[in-house]
Amino acid sequence: MHNRNMFILVVSMLLFISFSASASALIMSGIHDEPVRVSVVLDDSGSERWSAFLAGLEQAGKDTGIRVSVVTTGKNTSISQQYAIVREEIASGAEGIILQVTNSEGTEEMISDISSKAVLELVDTSASMDVDVEGKSACIEADNREVGRALANEVRIALGRDLTGVRIGIVDSNRRKNSNIERMEGFMENIESSGAVIAWKEYSKANIADNISQKQQGRYADVIVALDNTGLEAAGEYASSVDNAPFIFGEGISIINVSYLDHGLIRSMIVPNEYYMGYQSLATVKKRMENRLTPMENEYVTFRVVNKDNLFDEVNQRMLFPVLQ
Amino acid sequence: MHAKDFFGEKVKKIRLDWMLTRFMNPKASRSIQVTVSVSFTIVALVCMLAMGASLYQRFAMRSDKMLTEGARQTLDGIVINLEDYLRSMRRMSDAIYYNVVKDQDISKETPVAQMNLLYEAHKDYLISLALYNSEGELICASPVGVEKSDVDVTTQSWFSNAIKKPENLHFSQPHVQNIFVDDPAYRYYWVTSLSRAVELNNGGAPQMGVLLIDMNYAVIEDMMKAMNGNTSEQYVYLCDRNGSIIYHPMLMQISAGLITENNTQAATYDDGSHRELFNGEDRIVTVATMSYTGWKLVSVIPAGNTYRGLKDIRYFVVMIISITLLAMLILNRFVAERVTSPIIRLNDSIKDIEMGKANPEVYIGGPAEIEHLGKTLRSSYDQIGRLMKDMVASQEEKRKSELDALQSQINPHFLYNTLDSIVWMIEGGKNDEAVYMITQLASLFRVALSGGKTIITIEDEMRHAGNYMNIQKVRFKDAFTVDFEIDERIKKLCTVKLIVQPILENAVYYGVKGMEDGEISVKGVLADDGDVYITVTDNGYGMNEEQLEFLLTDNTRARKKGSGVGLINVQRRIKLRFGEQYGLKIESEPDEGTNVTIHLPAIEYNEENFKRLEGGKEQDA
Numbered sequence: 001m002h003n004r005n006m007f008i009l010v011v012s013m014l015l016f017i018s019f020s021a022s023a024s025a026l027i028m029s030g031i032h033d034e035p036v037r038v039s040v041v042l043d044d045s046g047s048e049r050w051s052a053f054l055a056g057l058e059q060a061g062k063d064t065g066i067r068v069s070v071v072t073t074g075k076n077t078s079i080s081q082q083y084a085i086v087r088e089e090i091a092s093g094a095e096g097i098i099l100q101v102t103n104s105e106g107t108e109e110m111i112s113d114i115s116s117k118a119v120l121e122l123v124d125t126s127a128s129m130d131v132d133v134e135g136k137s138a139c140i141e142a143d144n145r146e147v148g149r150a151l152a153n154e155v156r157i158a159l160g161r162d163l164t165g166v167r168i169g170i171v172d173s174n175r176r177k178n179s180n181i182e183r184m185e186g187f188m189e190n191i192e193s194s195g196a197v198i199a200w201k202e203y204s205k206a207n208i209a210d211n212i213s214q215k216q217q218g219r220y221a222d223v224i225v226a227l228d229n230t231g232l233e234a235a236g237e238y239a240s241s242v243d244n245a246p247f248i249f250g251e252g253i254s255i256i257n258v259s260y261l262d263h264g265l266i267r268s269m270i271v272p273n274e275y276y277m278g279y280q281s282l283a284t285v286k287k288r289m290e291n292r293l294t295p296m297e298n299e300y301v302t303f304r305v306v307n308k309d310n311l312f313d314e315v316n317q318r319m320l321f322p323v324l325q
Numbered sequence: 326m327h328a329k330d331f332f333g334e335k336v337k338k339i340r341l342d343w344m345l346t347r348f349m350n351p352k353a354s355r356s357i358q359v360t361v362s363v364s365f366t367i368v369a370l371v372c373m374l375a376m377g378a379s380l381y382q383r384f385a386m387r388s389d390k391m392l393t394e395g396a397r398q399t400l401d402g403i404v405i406n407l408e409d410y411l412r413s414m415r416r417m418s419d420a421i422y423y424n425v426v427k428d429q430d431i432s433k434e435t436p437v438a439q440m441n442l443l444y445e446a447h448k449d450y451l452i453s454l455a456l457y458n459s460e461g462e463l464i465c466a467s468p469v470g471v472e473k474s475d476v477d478v479t480t481q482s483w484f485s486n487a488i489k490k491p492e493n494l495h496f497s498q499p500h501v502q503n504i505f506v507d508d509p510a511y512r513y514y515w516v517t518s519l520s521r522a523v524e525l526n527n528g529g530a531p532q533m534g535v536l537l538i539d540m541n542y543a544v545i546e547d548m549m550k551a552m553n554g555n556t557s558e559q560y561v562y563l564c565d566r567n568g569s570i571i572y573h574p575m576l577m578q579i580s581a582g583l584i585t586e587n588n589t590q591a592a593t594y595d596d597g598s599h600r601e602l603f604n605g606e607d608r609i610v611t612v613a614t615m616s617y618t619g620w621k622l623v624s625v626i627p628a629g630n631t632y633r634g635l636k637d638i639r640y641f642v643v644m645i646i647s648i649t650l651l652a653m654l655i656l657n658r659f660v661a662e663r664v665t666s667p668i669i670r671l672n673d674s675i676k677d678i679e680m681g682k683a684n685p686e687v688y689i690g691g692p693a694e695i696e697h698l699g700k701t702l703r704s705s706y707d708q709i710g711r712l713m714k715d716m717v718a719s720q721e722e723k724r725k726s727e728l729d730a731l732q733s734q735i736n737p738h739f740l741y742n743t744l745d746s747i748v749w750m751i752e753g754g755k756n757d758e759a760v761y762m763i764t765q766l767a768s769l770f771r772v773a774l775s776g777g778k779t780i781i782t783i784e785d786e787m788r789h790a791g792n793y794m795n796i797q798k799v800r801f802k803d804a805f806t807v808d809f810e811i812d813e814r815i816k817k818l819c820t821v822k823l824i825v826q827p828i829l830e831n832a833v834y835y836g837v838k839g840m841e842d843g844e845i846s847v848k849g850v851l852a853d854d855g856d857v858y859i860t861v862t863d864n865g866y867g868m869n870e871e872q873l874e875f876l877l878t879d880n881t882r883a884r885k886k887g888s889g890v891g892l893i894n895v896q897r898r899i900k901l902r903f904g905e906q907y908g909l910k911i912e913s914e915p916d917e918g919t920n921v922t923i924h925l926p927a928i929e930y931n932e933e934n935f936k937r938l939e940g941g942k943e944q945d946a
Contacts, residue, residue: 019647
């Protein structure tokens with residue numbers, strides 16, 4: 001009898017708890033929680049080169065219900081400025097940070113600090129960091145060494161296997177970024193056996209087109225290889241200003257670069273899938289927020305080699321022109 | 326281990342045993358309250374589930390119907406808008422062709438002015454208008470644009486399709502316009518091309534040409550976006566008759582490989598709603614085909630969408646189920662208690678009876694059936710009580726009769742011999758001896774009768790034994806001696822009458838008779854164990870083991886001689902009155918003698934004990 005009464009009491013209690021919980025949930029569901037906010041800090045956030053990335057980010061925001069806040073930044077923001085921006089964002093309630101560092105060196109302390117306060121996802125380029133056993137941050141980028149190799153391949157496809165005597169100028173608008181360093185390494189690995197020589201390297205961040213022009217006047221390069229979108233735009237600008245422009249290859253995504261490619265100024269362009277990068281960066285942050293015990297993992301996005309012939313392919317159209325005009 | 330822990334462990338073990346018994350043996354008896362309660366709960370649950378399943382079925386059907394109907398209406402709305410838009414584009418194409426191009430000799434003047442007018446009138450929906458000859462050379466375009474130097478339009482699908490099927494108007498897949506240069510703004514436009522073959526008048530000579538209307542894809546996208554603006558997982562996409570996607574709200578995710586769409590299959594569906602399983606997801610797909618273009622609008626509703634989107638309803642359902650089950654549990658318990666309470670009370674009455682409670686109160690109440698059972702139980706109990714009393718009385722009567730019968734078994738032969746001896750004494754002038762004998766005989770009978778009493782004092786019993794031995798000594802001319810040694814403390818204790826005399830009789834007839842120096846001694850003591858032991862010892866011939874064995878079992882042997890009240894009768898009377906632990910113990914050796922011990926309880930002879938023993942209560946106690 002005692003056992004039976006105890007059983008009924010326990011069942012009644014459970015049912016009452018279930019009733020109370022569901023009633024509370026029903027009442028609480030009417031009260032909308034403040035959505036989770038993730039801040040996105042990019043170099044030169046207003047640049048058109050981020051169109052695909054931001055389109056992906058926006059779609060991921062819709063799908064995940066996360067409020068995405070893209071911080072307005074100017075060109076060539078320093079790493080300390082980025083750090084200050086991120087701290088402000090965290091202080092104002094951002095629970096996740098998507099960050100494109102402008103300098104991959106000496107970022108250990110900053111990354112450690114940010115990842116201890118918010119979910120951190122690096123995009124476009126990796127950065128120096130302490131050993132992160134817990135996987136509190138991750139990076140999504142293209143396989144930049146492969147991008148460099150692909151650029152070298154494109155040069156060799158365009159000019160032949162034997163490049164003896166061919167002079168190459170390299171434009172690297174930010175040699176402090178790991179992505180650019182890796183692209184350079186990949187390119188050099190693949191080009192050195194061709195017999196081509198490096199005529200010059202341009203590392204400036206501003207007035208790049210003018211500097212290229214000066215370098216070309218000094219020692220003319222038959223081929224200009226730009227390791228990033230900014231450098232490629234500058235190379236395109238330079239090419240558009242001269243009559244006999246050299247062959248230009250590079251990594252890029254902006255509509256200006258597409259236009260240069262369309263006009264034949266750029267011979268071939270490596271285009272990372274930045275829509276996927278934008279979408280997946282937020283998806284990874286969301287995943288980490290839902291399960292803090294699962295370590296975040298680095299991810300590579302694919303890239304495509306685009307030239308004038310395949311510029312308007314169905315797939316390339318989607319990648320290069322994600323936003324309607 | 327602490328006593329508390331030990332007790333706790335025991336309780337746990339008992340509970341575990343109880344649960345194991347319940348689960349392992351479902352046929353184990355259950356209380357009626359549990360049975361009723363469980364039955365009610367099962368019936369109520371089955372009813373609830375049946376009703377819930379029925380309601381769910383109806384709800385699901387209605388939801389599906391509503392969703393399907395809603396999707397169909399949505400699609401109809403978009404179809405009308407899109408068809409209006411596409412129709413207006415076709416009309417414009419017709420207008421340019423039949424009203425402008427057909428009448429114009431392009432060798433003299435291009436129809437660019439009229440095209441500009443039409444462009445201006447529809448520029449919200451258009452990107453450009455262009456007229457090409459059959460070689461793909463641009464004749465005119467509006468707005469005026471610079472053609473890309475190295476573009477060969479003949480390789481573009483809109484051109485080749487128009488040339489291939491000149492009788493049709495051709496709508497292309499959305500694509501980025503790749504014809505004109507828009508340098509300053511670096512702009513690229515997503516367009517859907519409407520192309521047709523046209524007949525050109527080139528200086529009087531007919532010539533094939535292609536009229537191109539590049540429609541602004543943003544118009545179609547805006548229409549479709551408006552339909553996909555809700556937060557549910559329902560969406561609408563547009564594909565051509567081959568399943569190639571024209572618009573999809575998640576086209577970029579599809580392009581990026583993040584998701585997949587069943588568009589090729591959907592293109593084969595007829596108009597209407599279909600149920601499909603795609604990527605393990607059950608979906609309701611509604612298709613509407615647009616006229617002329619053959620484009621298909623596809624609405625996709627994940628079947629789970631109905632419930633996933635309605636989070637509040639889930640909480641509500643859980644709340645209702647919880648409160649219903651709780652109410653059901655309480656109500657069932659209450660009803661079961663009400664129904665079973667009289668039965669339980671009646672059962673308690675039966676338990677009281679089983680426990681032997683004195684004058685148990687039998688519950689009579691509750692419903693008519695239970696009341697009737699109570700009354701019947703009360704009546705049966707009363708009747709059983711009466712029968713028991715009658716049986717006890719009958720048994721007592723029977724025992725008393727048996728005792729009386731045993732006591733009356735004094736052999737008349739002894740009386741005859743004694744009286745014969747008295748006659749001989751009187752005839753021989755031995756009057757004093759005769760008087761002595763008569764006195765002893767009278768005393769013997771007085772004790773034997775004892776006013777009908779069965780229980781007398783040990784003192785009286787010894788007197789009776791003494792009288793008997795005095796008579797026998799006279800009869801046997803003092804051939805043996807008798808010695809009585811009785812502890813004073815036992816003289817006032819109770820005994821069954823006539824138990825010593827049969828032993829003495831046996832001692833005389835089987836022991837010392839015929840001996841010259843026969844000795845019989847009678848000793849009565851109160852032993853250390855609190856019981857009374859009366860020992861009759863003779864130095865007679867004794868008995869062998871065979872005789873001893875039958876002495877207390879064979880009723881026939883004792884009656885051959887003596888008073889006829891055999892030892893077996895003495896044994897039975899003592900046990901009947903005082904219990905099985907009391908009685909006789911006989912020890913004998915041939916030529917050594919016999920020792921008979923009577924074992925009795927030490928019960929003081931008073932009114933209360935007398936009545937109790939007379940009523941045969943000692944044995945019951």
